[in-house]
Amino acid sequence: MKIVISDMLGFEEEHDNWILEAAGDDTVVCPQNDEELVAELADAEVFFGYHSPEVFAAAKNLKWMQTTSAGLDMMLTPEVRAMGLQVTNASGLHAAPVVETAWALTLAVSRYLKHFGECQQKHVWDQFTPFDLNGRTAGVVGLGASVAVTPGSPPHSVCG
Template structure:
């Protein structure tokens, strides 16, 4: 039996593809790994690919991949992929859930500490050469609410609990909630979390159900001194409503790594709001990603070779 061919497509960033190719080399059978650097190379190699690793999948690519049985993406989010089309063709879709949990959780902790200790005030004063004393608070004893307790949300909960915070959250299956949570609610009860939390972290995937999950009504439910942290997807929040909530101090602040339009347009009011702290969708960055990707990819390649696609790690479709 011929070993499956796994193709790294041209849709991956060149540096990402190079690092991942080097990481996978020696962990797959000889001839089992191929790389396309250009669209022309991709469409030449796609017909013979059993699996692909990609950062996007056009209809033309899908049509060209006649033997395709598996699509691996390197992100946790899969909102850009036509899951119905893949399911109709009996093609498995797997993501990289868990790979980004540590760096994102650490960045969430930075957002929490930034607002609690008012570090952003100090940084902005430093940039102006101003010495003005201000007071900071403590996270211990505060309540953190996590909307979507998956791999990332669980790690956020662990780090926050270590600082003495009370941690509550939502999960589709409450029965599988991690023990670190002090309380867990069904996904539909997310407003109860908003009402009770001093800090709210959005860690849910972007789906039809979560698009626009937080809008004007939800911001009015939150305590006026609450802070929102979004490391999920920009469209989970009604961005215009968030801007109004920040401008009118309906909530104390927001730490944002994701936005409805990326890069964030220069005209966005978010740039100049004193109660918004922004980072350019980099919370998941870490030098350890290639090794963590490899563990998932090799396990899924082995499942593909054995014909046991139901045993793939992080299977979405």
């Protein structure tokens, strides 16, 4: 079996080793540009990564597409759907950065960072006191891994 990997994010050596070990005797190729990608996809059975859908037009043997993202909307065009592929995503892969970003934005709002940044630009001292989150209750609305407790994230609980 031939597996084509589109490594747009730059895998660490450790990840490359995991993939090669899991592939066993299968052929793994990592094209360096779109031209190589199109050529390699021509006889590939598996695609791993993320790419705009036009590169799959000549992928007549492709059977499985594994994305490195949760969302598939940009890749699942009518043409790609018509290929009858098994398509799987990486839902939850980016949960930790999503949770960390949510906490960062929550703190930015509670500390009025935008307001104080504007004051700083104007060289104005505003003695307005931001509100503390300590002792407050917050609701988390969402689905999937992003609302689960993430190791290393600030302690929180989900009410439901």
